[in-house]
Amino acid sequence: MPKPLHDEVPPVQSGQSLYEKMLQNCLRGEFRVVNAGLPKSQKRLSDLLNEKYPYVICNDGSTHFFKKSELEYLASMIDAEEQKALLLPMLIVLGADQAESTIPILSGCEGKVEEKIVSKALNMPVTYDETRIRIYKPQLALLRRKLKTTTVYVFSPKIVA
Amino acid sequence: MPELIKVRPTKIELVKLKRRLSLAQRVQKIVKDRLSILTMEFLQTARETAEAKRKLIDEFSELYKALSVAAGYHGYIALEKELIATEADLKITAGSRNVAGVRIPSFELMDDTKPMRGYNLVDTSSWLDRTAQLSEESLRAIVELAELQRNFELLAMEINRIKRITNALEYIVIPGLQVTINYLNMKFEERDREEKARLKRVKVLVA
Numbered sequence: 001m002p003k004p005l006h007d008e009v010p011p012v013q014s015g016q017s018l019y020e021k022m023l024q025n026c027l028r029g030e031f032r033v034v035n036a037g038l039p040k041s042q043k044r045l046s047d048l049l050n051e052k053y054p055y056v057i058c059n060d061g062s063t064h065f066f067k068k069s070e071l072e073y074l075a076s077m078i079d080a081e082e083q084k085a086l087l088l089p090m091l092i093v094l095g096a097d098q099a100e101s102t103i104p105i106l107s108g109c110e111g112k113v114e115e116k117i118v119s120k121a122l123n124m125p126v127t128y129d130e131t132r133i134r135i136y137k138p139q140l141a142l143l144r145r146k147l148k149t150t151t152v153y154v155f156s157p158k159i160v161a
Numbered sequence: 162m163p164e165l166i167k168v169r170p171t172k173i174e175l176v177k178l179k180r181r182l183s184l185a186q187r188v189q190k191i192v193k194d195r196l197s198i199l200t201m202e203f204l205q206t207a208r209e210t211a212e213a214k215r216k217l218i219d220e221f222s223e224l225y226k227a228l229s230v231a232a233g234y235h236g237y238i239a240l241e242k243e244l245i246a247t248e249a250d251l252k253i254t255a256g257s258r259n260v261a262g263v264r265i266p267s268f269e270l271m272d273d274t275k276p277m278r279g280y281n282l283v284d285t286s287s288w289l290d291r292t293a294q295l296s297e298e299s300l301r302a303i304v305e306l307a308e309l310q311r312n313f314e315l316l317a318m319e320i321n322r323i324k325r326i327t328n329a330l331e332y333i334v335i336p337g338l339q340v341t342i343n344y345l346n347m348k349f350e351e352r353d354r355e356e357k358a359r360l361k362r363v364k365v366l367v368a
Contacts, residue, residue: 023181023184023185023188023334026188026326030188030191030192030195030262031191033262034191034195034261034262035262036259036262037258037259037260037261037262037264053254053256055256058259062257062259062264063256063257064256064257064258064259065254065256065257065258065267067267067269068254068269069269094194094198137201140201141201141205144201144202144205145205145209148258148267149258149267152259153198153260153261155191155194155195155261
């Protein structure tokens, strides 16, 4: 699970001017806001399919709701074993230049489940290595259109480094 | 024209200003990334909203045609009598999700509810079945449109807010800091030159 981004921001020091404090608070606030929707923990698709109201708890304590129709769409693409391996929501880590994004592989099936889902949703093959699946911006829009509630954006600390 | 920030021309102030500038640039980067993602989501939602509206209008026109035929076939009084029996509560699952920092609602009509099928099958015809089926489809489209419309509004509001922050950073905060840093650098260079000239003058006087 990625670390919340606001941990990366240095704490406001007492010797700093009001202006600096304001800027740093703004940065801290932005980080907190962008990653507020990150789930505290992910759930398996097989478990979510059995829940009446499928959801996960986010970092800010709110809930992230999954649409049943979307879960059923995902379930139709993979078999029962793969449903047990797939962790939801899938994280989309945004790249530094926004041209490409990656989906980290967390299922423990060497990325076969995620690759299968992404390539079927996009209707085109995708490249993946051991740790991530690489997708490009036009593909990202397509993927988000089909998997609205089962994917979540992650703003990586590398973006602002 | 960016304004100079009023600071004392000291090296410590210059270091502070440089630190502020790097912080402001970091904020700008994250805000711009967020804006780009939100714009992509907004455009997609706008397209989907337009599509959903068109679909809903088409479904409504189909539904009214089917209802007119059913009313003509059964008669208004008989149809009204049957339709009273179809009244039922709708079950909608409502939740929320987060898109790049914007909390947006998510609605879904529960599948196990068949709100339009409570009428007597003996006294009715397939015209009413067709009307009921189209009504169910319209309901689903209404729920979908409600979600999209609200998402559209919330994303638009957030984009407006972020644009203001980006513009403030891009056109006021960062240029102001850069101008002040340049001004201080020039001031220090000028002071160095003055110091050199003074030393030269002292050297001439001493010699």
